[in-house]
Amino acid sequence: MNTRASARQRARFPLHTVIAAASATGLALIGAVALGAAPATAAPRAAAVAPVPFCPPPGEMPGIGNVPAYTDSNVAVFAGGDYLATGSAAESEGLLLVQGDAVFDKANGGVFNVGSVGVGSGIVPPGGTTMLAVGGDLTVAPTTSVHVGANVDGGGAVAAGGAATGAFDLYGATLTVDLGRAAAMAPNEDFQSVVDGTSTTLGALPATGTTSVAFGRVTFTGTPGDAMQVFDVDGADLASTFEVFFEAIPADVPILINVTGDDVSFAPNYFSLNGERVDAFSSPNFGNAASRILWNVTDATSLLLGGSSQFMGSVLAPTATTEVTASTNGRMHVGGDLTYSGVGNEHHNYPWTGGGSLGCGGGFSASKLVTGSGAALVPGDTVFTLAYDSELDGREVTGTLSLRADGTVANGPQGLPDGTVVHLTEVDLPSVPGVEWGPATISPEVVTIASGEVVHVTVTNTANTNAPSAVGGFSVAKALGGEASALVPEGTEYTVQYRYLLDGEPVTGTVTVRADGVVVDGPQGLPIGTVVEFTEIDLPEIDGVAWGTPVFSPETVTIADGASTLVTVTNTATDAPVEPTPVDPTPETPGDGAQGGGSGLASTGVQAVLPALLAVLLVAAGITALVVRRRRTA
Template identity: 40%
Template sequence: MSLRRSFAVLGTLGVALGSGLIAVSPAVAATSAPGATAGLSAALCPPELLPPPANDNQVWHDDQIGVFAGGDFIAESASAESEGLLVVLGDATFRNGKGFNVGTVGVGSGVSPTPGEVMLAVGGDIRVEGANTVLDVGANATNADDELVGGSVQVGGNTTPAYPAPAYRLNEGTLTEGMGADALSAWAETDVAAMSQAFSGRDDTGEVTGDQWNLTFTGDGASLRQVFTVSADKLTVGNPAIHFLQIPERASVVVNVTGSGDVVWAPTYFTDNGDRVDGLDAPRFGQVAGRTLWNFADADSVHIDGSSQVLGSLVVPAKDSTDAPAMRITASTNGVIYTAGSIIMDGQGNEQHFYPWIEYPCGSTPEPGPEPEPQPEVEGAFTITKTVQGENAPQVAFSGAYSCSIDDAQVSTGVWELAAGETTDPIVAPVGASCAVSEDLPTDTEAGTWGAPVVSGSPAIITKASAQEPVRISVLNTFVPAPGPGPDPTPTPEPTPDPEPTPDPEPAPTPEPTPTSEPTVEPTPAPTTPAETPEGELATTGGTIAITTVALGALLLVAGLLLRLRHRAQQ
């Protein structure tokens, strides 16, 4: 059984949705809505996840309402198509100057009413205006035998121009006019105001944060019906991008928009857990479109505008004012549309793509009931690893903190403490969170200093895959040792003082010779040739010179004595 059908356990509310007062219970969950094909096969119902709009999607069938207008429906300008069952309590006018598709479309989700069954029901009149305008119902709708059967049209009043005419293309389908109230008997008591009130009565499960550029809807990660409340001003001023976070895989989303007045909403784009989902190539386009419902409970009128694909069903309980219809649509929508008033489609090629809301079982339109059982929050994890570089780094405990946030809203914080080489246990964080790590710088010591930490992998984005293999963040510190003591320098030797000068010896006074009357005999000069040494070398030593001098002195003394004696003898 598909999830869409399993939502039939939504309880019982006495609200007329689809065909008068109905009591929704598990016993009727698999039945079709009154007026739908009784033999509708569950195998033909849409899957839980539909693809983005395309012209080659697989065809699925769902006979519940795609677009409901409690007043009139007008398709003009260059509007193009309305996929799924179109129910109009008032008149339906088509004047876009070209073909306008109803029921089945060229580019859409691929979900349409059962071929051959009612695809357009109008309580008043149908008018097709303009020479080139063609109302095309059930294009390419074939039965099990691959036979073209188109779609049928029920009209309470009349057709202009009168059917049959070139202005109508029913693709082998039928058009019945003048039916009066029977044209809408299956849907006449649909109460959009009661539907909106039921949604507004739900307690919020998440919070809305942001500004005029980005608006984030953060769920609780567990409830199977995520409920948010946002003011119309916050939703529309600046036309912020819409971001969804922490929405469980199989959950529905209800956004209650508060505030009266004329609301003009032109969202820039849509994301889910950080991935853009409004592009025609986005894999989760259909998931977000099918799970989301926007309830404009207080608005006097709503204009859906802009160039992006607007994702989600639209509920507008307002009725027409004298100046404006309840709804004006100039953008392409993706979901289901309910309004108590009129709808004007007047954009440039805009289309209404049928993505049944996930809580509406295939073929019927139950009102939301009791909260489904919660499921675990979608979480991932990250780790912190400590690394140290540098010689002789001291063993210290490193510490720091981490913080995880989603769109600047903090969702978790904590502290960590590690030694070098250690890694934390996985730290759990919500999928889509951005987790940043910081460190307290270690204290320097006499042994050296610590450089600033280098954090790699931070901030880390938490993914679903990180639940099995955590995202890694590393913190590196480098230790710089202090310079060590070197060898003592060699002292500079003291300079040797200059020696004291030796005083010159004073010469001994030469004794004056005793004068004689005799003439002094000149002494025979001693030979100047030095005696040879025994080895035949000249004597050059001081001792030899001294002996010679003494001998010469003695010889002179003897000579002097002899002269004196001779002198006396002559006397």
């Protein structure tokens, strides 16, 4: 941390605090999602770097280069409507925040860089944080690729309120979609009101210098002193000017130009500050000039920044639909749609030294570190809540940050006044199966805001395992009973269905067991506390066997740490009842055979045969008796 630079900045720029106080309500809501981007072409990747965790102090702004060197978490580019990058627009340095939809559709295809860029100021968001935040849908055309966070350690994350389609390279960071507008833009979901309030506040400031327009040149002449230089100009006069001259401007002070008019079109190609041309990359004061100038387009509904040169200074246009073909250097905060459509034009991120929502205000970011024996049991998307509170203009300001277990950096409010003291606590620890949390360590627990510095806070939680394992399972075996169980072949298969809830969603499956009683494992990686229920379906059909109602022991299983609970399913096999062979007796029909049909004739025939047979038997018996008697007589 460059404490000497910070002290020097506070001493030299009391206006930073003045402007911050003037916009205190809006600034309390500001939190910038940090960005990082990629090279302007598909060149080989340079080694990723970690920029220093603060902004350069006013008066020491870097020129144009290609190495990310400083950190800035405030919003660099804001579109209150939709955002379109087309033509051969090349890159947008710093945090790009879009309230509506964003479309990247380069006319001839290729790479569009966001966050960190191939050539820029090198003032970028912290690595791994959100660098492109879109409240609506995010679309990348088929021949275009969006690179976010190139050459920054951790890359750059992307958040979309709706869907995201197309090709992205985030250099190791994450793309999150379907968040909804507020969540995707957080903590900048109210940034439109910040833009409105800042423009109104600055627009009400009286002019301190004079403005003259002649022969294609607009000249702003300052007054002595160390106060911010304020000028007024009619937007209609800018349409015919191509050169901008600032004369007699005191060293290092911010410069504000309030531009009036409904329709503003401006295409300058030459900027001079106190006799030095400052819009050339070769100028040693390129970055200092860009960071000092602010164009506050107070009431225009249409704004065109034309040409293909370097436009110097930040732009604040709360009600304008804006098209840009020039390269811009500063902040770009517009309330309507924003289109970059030039020839290789770029946005280079330079915070305004006047401070407030346009400045590189102080703030803090935070990330989670999970340690301990149970760290591996904590999913990376587990969310922890870090609460913060501070005092601003005599009132308490509170809020929370959501920290993911995977260490993703989250940004707290940015642009806070110097000296603001922020207290941090962790609340509502998440419940993770198998884990007991030790005390949290917050380093540092108290943050004192210093202008241009983003203090990083690490919240460390120790995850202790509360059992040998945080998962368990169950197994199933078949048992048979009853007098007919011997009729069941050992290879007979039974189907046991199980069901449980996982993260609130029902899960079902089956286990196949055999009559021989061999144990079969069900799922073994279920979280402890999961309740599993069972049913038996599609009982097999076996001759001579009738099945009773299956009995489960136990009836349900509650998963325990490291345990696999055995469930025995008992089926009672009883003898199937023997069903008698059905008989269909035909009753005889009494009566004369001559009087009926075929049935009567058959009955009469039977009745005639039986007496004749009986007579024959009697005769045979009589003959037998006679023969026996004669033998005895003889």
